[in-house]
Amino acid sequence: MREIAVVAYSQSPCVADAGATNEVELIMPQLQAVYSQLGLASAQDVDFVCSGSCDYLQGAAFAFVAGVDALGAVPPIKESHVEMDAAWALYEAILKIRMGHADSALIYGFGKSSPGELPIVLSQRLDPYYLAPLWLDTVSLAALQARLLLDQDLVSERDMAAVVARSRRNAMDNPLAQLAGEFSIEELLAEEHFVAPLRRADCCPVSDGAAAMVIATVEQARAWGAPYARITGIDQRIENHNPCLRDLTDSVSTRQAAAAAGVHRGPVDVAEIYAPFSHQEILLTRALGLDDSTLVNPGGGVLAGNLMMASGLSRVGEVFRRIVDGKAGRGVAHATSGPCLQHNLVAVLEGA
Amino acid sequence: MVAAELLSQHFELGFTYTRSTGPVVGKFLTGLREGRVYGVRGSDGRVLVPPAEYDPLTGAALGEFVEVGQQGRLLSWCWVSEPREAHHLQQPFAWAMVQLDGADVAMIHYLEAPSAEAIRSGARVGISWAAEREGFITDIRCFTLLEGAAP
Amino acid sequence: MSEPLADVTGIKAPVYLKYRFTAGSAPARFLCRLKEGVLTGQRCPRCSNVYIPPRGSCPACGVPTEDEVVLSDKGTIQSFTIVSIPIPGNPIQPPYVVANIVPDGANISFIHLLSECVNEEVHIGQRVQALWKPAEEWGHAMDNIRYFRPLDEPDVPVERIGKLPVTGLEG
């Protein structure tokens, strides 16, 4: 099988409201950044382009098509799109390269969630007969999951606050983070509940922004001469759409994806986990089989800023960055999609 | 180049969808209109409420309907102190995961309760039917706590 | 006794979602000049094409367009259609003409109404000019231009449509 490497990555700051910035204006700076890391002129210099976004976030039909205006698609390019987090666009691009249909690929994800009421917009992903008409928002769904964990003593509110405190502290060194600061567990626990048992700080913020990445065969990566990290494993699994038919206190799909991606074939120096709610980070850390030897979400994770449709790709990008910076030798990136961790992707990255 | 003025506009996006129910969802919604709750038996013998069209384990088409109770046990809940505009209850309320008597999996719906303090996991709850029923999930207006149910 | 109701076979499941749309930086600058009665485009630094309405990038080159260009309100019909059926929600009575119009100085057309014309005589390459509403009614919208109407100028040869300078055919 062809060995594939991440060779460039960039993410915008996470901001609560990108204001007068359309999708093209969100995407383009990130594309320019990855081009400049490799000395590329445009998307014409890669073999395949795949993006992830969801038009419902901003309520603009075919915003993903408008996003193509950022690429320079004259003459026409090979392009594809997933109505999902761009981590799944990465997955598609990897398959394309493995099949020998491309040697390099540009992947980007963007989300402008501020125009709508994101937890309500996302409620419409649920079963259209039984749940969507109830407008069961994502925060409430996560709160139902948290209660199950709390009732079964699998997690405590103190554990959840500790996750938040660590995220906020780690984010202080992350210039792209939206929420950062020094908070004690006691301070966080003193806050009122938002959707009990969740406090506001247990929930990721709503952020606008974009991320981009270039991957290539190891041969192409060497030809470009940029530092790279190899993707040595990737897998993704989906569970039933009905949350009540799943064990919400575990993430079976994450366990399976982690095993298939080979997470346990070596030490895990760093893990970037896509956990939009504090209790989910604990649950996912267990499902990934990680222990204290792994540094989890050193930049604060998505509790510090969550770019819907790009945060999953960014998890891979953050692991890449730590490896090429020499701060880690081997790392794991996780992405999630769908209500209450329905669909999970796990990737393993290793140094050159 | 001058910085752009912030131009924004409120708008509502409407999708006036209608959906076919098929026989399984249709049976459930017809039942709701009659004030009854039907589940479907899965390949492992579990009664799934609301009914799934296809078995979650084997993918086989399902069709053995089982009427279940209108009361059940609260498996999980969360308290919405500030209802959102789209929510059907505009007073503080709970979301509930309820396993109806005779069902083997829970369903999620609204739970009307005076306060979060009145609710305990494991509590007994019952269906409060909508006054007008039309064959829709909202024919169940919400769940309510049953008298003397607090542990 | 009333007839028993038929089994449920369908549901109405409308979805209404509320948003606050914010125009991007390039469109916002375009709309602000439009409020002043000026059509502007943006020029690509790489291929020099001028786009209206600008979206912030050259879709051909994939680079930001920041060079703002004032365009003429005279233009050329690149294509058109005669609408003969009423469109739900549209107050305009058919038949009417909708045209792709390239304003002088731009390289891409936008869609607007054509009026004060004989519909059957409308043709590609025809010269047209904007009829603006009274200035006090101008807002951040393309309907500041009520419609375009024919101009008594020679037709533009097909190969020159979309390539005229801001000064027009003779410029």
Ligand SMILES: [Zn+2]
């Ligand atoms: Zn260009």
